[in-house]
Amino acid sequence: MTANGLRTFMLLAGMTAFFMGIGYLLGGPAGAMLALVVAAGMNLFAWWNSADMVLRMHGAREITPSETHPALRQYALDVQHLAQRADLPPPRVFVIETDQPNAFATGRDPSHAAVAATTGLLARLNREEVQGVMAHELAHVKNRDTLTMTVTATLAGAIGMLANFALFFGGNNRAGLIGSIALAIFAPMAAMLVQSAISRAREYEADRIGAQIMGKPMALASALEKIERSARQTLNPAAERNPATAHMFIINPLNGRNMDNLFSTHPDTANRIAKLREMAGAAAPVQSGPWAPRGPWG
Structure with missing residues (x-):
């Protein structure tokens, strides 16, 4: 097992242990065992159904060979070309x-991968910038981040529900009323910390490998700047309904959560752009503003 794989295993094991700990506080040894069974079942379910589960949450539509919209066809073809360059099986788009x-x-793995872009991304970014974004997503596939991120989202959501369950039943458990309130406050925060630990380092690595796949770091840098600026001004209703999936996106989709702090699921976008500029050896500012090229729908 690689160092990255071992670190991920330890983080997920710690999250499962934390889930069991909450179960113990609610129901003693029997509660801990029940939590372990539930966590194992959820991990298995997430492993087998991770792609379809998240795609359904966000109302994603697959682009098939019969697609008639020229921009969507081009987007799908570009993804397939980038997958070839990355030596990956073609993902579903x-x-x-x-x-x-x-x-x-x-x-769950490169052979069962899927990538998704929003219509807002296709409208606001030019073709090179879209390619840069999709190369970043394919880097996640190549690094096998996708399964880890989906299982983490599943467990984080389950911990939040279990904490609310503890608060609902108040003092009718081993934790007592004060303990239940503390669980309801701190358990979701702990889950967010684990999500952050997994996600933030992986975003930098996916930026680096994605830029290598495409060969143009500044295309991704420009895309990140445009996405960050627009995402802060545009609501994503599906992401707001499913906040546990926020760490899976290239930019945090939750409106207003753009601070690079302890609980942020993403590194600061300016820091990511700076690293990409270093890769490109470019000192010029990233192209932005109303004069920048628009996407095929723009």
């Missing part, structure tokens, strides 16, 4: 009908 520019990848 999806589009999400939402005005917020964003994208994510999912799937």
Whole structure:
């Protein structure tokens, strides 16, 4: 097992242990065992159904060979070409009908991967920038981040529900009323910390490998700047309903959560752009503003 794989295993094991700890506080040894069974079942379910589960949450539509929209056909063809360059099996390609520019990848392994971009991303970015974003997502697939990120989202959501369950039943458990309130407050925060630990480092690595796949770091840098600026001004209703999946997107889709702090699921976008500029050896500012090229729908 690689160092990255071992670190991921330890984080997920710690999250499962934390889930069991909450179960113990609620129901003693029997509660801990029940939590372990539930966590194992959820991990298995997430492993087998990770792609379809997340895609359904966000209302994604698959782009098939019969697609008639020229921009969508071109987007799908570009993804297939980038997958070839990355030495990956061709992923399933999806589009999400939402005005917020964003994208994510999912799937249990490279042979069962899927990538999705929003209509807002295709409208606001030019073709090279879209390619840069999709190369980033394919880097997640190549690094096998997609399964880890989906399982983490599943466990984080389950911990939040279990904490609310503890608060609902108040003092009718081993934790007592005060303990239940503390669980309801701190358990979701702990889950967010684990999500952050997994996600933030992986975003930098996916930026680096994605830029290598495409060969143009500044295309991704320009895309990140445009996505960050628009995402802060545009609501993503599906992401707001499913906040546990926020760490899967290239930019945090939750409106207003753009601070690079302890609980942020993403590194600061300016820092990511700076690293990409270093890769490109470019000192010029990233192209932006109303004069920048628009996407095929723009």
